[in-house]
Amino acid sequence: xxxxxxxxxxxxxxxxxxxxxxxxxxxxxxxxxxxxxxxxxxxxxxxxxxxxxxxxxxxxxxxxxxxxxxxxxxxxxxxxxxxxxxxxxxxxxxxxxxxxxxxxxxxxxxxxxxxxxxxxxxxxxxxxxxxxxxxxxxxxxxxxxxxxxxxxxxxxxxxxxxxxxxxxxxxxxxxxxxxxxxxxxxxxxxxxxxxxxxxxxxxxxxxxxxxxxxxxxxxxxxxxxxxxxxxxxxxxxxxxxxxxxxxxxxxxxxxxxxxxxxxxxxxxxxxxxxxxxxxxxxxxxxxxxxxxxxxxxxxxxxxxxxxxxxxxxxxxxx
Numbered sequence: 001x002x003x004x005x006x007x008x009x010x011x012x013x014x015x016x017x018x019x020x021x022x023x024x025x026x027x028x029x030x031x032x033x034x035x036x037x038x039x040x041x042x043x044x045x046x047x048x049x050x051x052x053x054x055x056x057x058x059x060x061x062x063x064x065x066x067x068x069x070x071x072x073x074x075x076x077x078x079x080x081x082x083x084x085x086x087x088x089x090x091x092x093x094x095x096x097x098x099x100x101x102x103x104x105x106x107x108x109x110x111x112x113x114x115x116x117x118x119x120x121x122x123x124x125x126x127x128x129x130x131x132x133x134x135x136x137x138x139x140x141x142x143x144x145x146x147x148x149x150x151x152x153x154x155x156x157x158x159x160x161x162x163x164x165x166x167x168x169x170x171x172x173x174x175x176x177x178x179x180x181x182x183x184x185x186x187x188x189x190x191x192x193x194x195x196x197x198x199x200x201x202x203x204x205x206x207x208x209x210x211x212x213x214x215x216x217x218x219x220x221x222x223x224x225x226x227x228x229x230x231x232x233x234x235x236x237x238x239x240x241x242x243x244x245x246x247x248x249x250x251x252x253x254x255x256x257x258x259x260x261x262x263x264x265x266x267x268x269x270x271x272x273x274x275x276x277x278x279x280x281x282x283x284x285x286x287x288x289x290x291x292x293x294x295x296x297x298x299x300x301x302x303x304x305x306x307x308x309x310x311x312x313x314x315x316x317x318x
Contacts, residue, residue, distance in 0.1 A: 001043060001067075001070060001078060001082060002043075003036070003039075003041075005078075005079065005082060006036060006041050006065075006082070006086070007036060008079060008083075008124075008126045009079060009082040009083035009086050010029065010032045010033060010036065010083070010086060011125055011126050012079065012080070012083040012122060012124055012125070012126070012139060013025075013029065013032075013083050013084075013086065013087055013113065014029050015122070015123075015125045016113065016116055016117075016122050017116055018109070018112050018113045018116050019113075022109055022112075024091075024094070024095075024109055025109060027094050028087065028090050028091055028094045028109070031090055031093050031094045032086055032090045035062065035063055035090070035093065039061075040061055040062045040063060041061060041062075041063045041064075041065070041086070042061030042063075042064055042065070043064075043065050043067045043070075044061065044064045044065070044066065044067065045066070045067045045068050046064065046066040046067075046068060046069075047066075047068060048066075048068065049066070049068045049069050049071075049072040050069070050148075051066050051068075051069065052065075052066055052069050052085050052088065052089070052148070053065045053066050053069075053085050053088070053089045054066075054089065055089045055090070055092035055093055062093065063086070063089050063090060063093060064089075065082060065085055065086070065089070069081075069085075070082060073145070077141060077142075077145055079124070079139055080117050080122075080139040080140065080141045081141065081145075081146060083117075083139070084110065084113060084114055084117060084141070084146070084149070087109065087110050087113050088110040091106045091107075091109060091110060092106065094106075099176065100162070100165060100166075100171060100176050100177070100181070103165050103171060103176075104161055104162060104165060107152060107156075107161060107165070108156065108161075110149070110152075111149065111152050111153050111156050111161075114141070114146065114149040114152075114153060115153055117139065117140060117141045118140070118141045118142065118143050118145070118146075118149075118150075118153075120140075121138040121139060121140030122138065122139050122140070123136070123137075123138055123139075124136070124137045124138070124139050151164060152164055158194070159189040159190045159194055160189065160190075160194065160195070160196065161189070162188070162189050162195075162199070163195055163196040163198075163199040166199050166202060167196070167198065167199070172202060177202070177206055178206065179206055179207060179209070179210045182203055182206050182207060182245075183207075183245070186203070186245045186246045187246040187247050191245075191246040191247070191248060191249065192245055192246060192249065193249075203245075204224050207223075207224050207245070208223075208224060211223050211224070222239075223243075224245075227244070227249050230242060231253035231257075234253075235253070235257055254277070255277065255278075258277075259277065259278070260277070260278075260291050260293040260294050261277075261293055261294065261297055262277035262294065262297070263275070263276070263277060263294065263297050263298045263301045264276065264277055264298070265301070265305075272302050272305045272306050272309065273302075274298040274299075274301050274302040274305070275298055276294040276295050276298055277294045278294060
């Protein structure tokens, strides 16, 4: 394959439905054409056929397509694969990657592009009108022809794209994954229960040092502990409090044990804020059948907390 194939690959993407529907695709197309004009896209033998290509600002070609990979494919699949790899690596030249969210967002466009190529296929505008002795063509990548993209597509469908990204060693470094990131984002993508086993282990390993720091500060804390037995122990009074890592993990046992009596308390505010443990229940509004138990408990707890705050001097107050 040569530079003409690179241009055909860019053109093939430019007219795909995926490119027409995505605002980011327009920026990517501009970047790819600019790289091509500056001769910064090239073919290189990068060794392993499993490595598709690389993007890195360097002397010479910044975007490198691995010839060892393309040579491992049947000739009829190479243009489609090249076009998809230009999209996948080119997005790294378009987006400034600083967080895992950036990486996740960048992968979605190539995945949708792969689904189009591996589904109905794409009409190759460069083959119209056909050259002498050739015909117009539809470029298609049969399922299974690019296993890495098959895995990413399946992971996205199951809300497990984060697991695919974290299976790449680069993204397990502290620059991308840290305790605060885990805590802030654990509720996304189906929570801890929807993680791959190896990713779940990563989450737990990242959280464990936080527990150790709490112990060093004199806080009596245990964990991380398995939730299936933890809440039974907590309901028997073994712990003063349980920190759940995501919404359903904590609220399912609370509502099972104390629905109608539990209270939602928001911490970290300059005021006391409590609320009921249930939703709005519009279906029974005005019928006189609602249970006020949780509202009563929330008001009583707010009063107790306010009284405690009033009797406890604020640090630094005169």
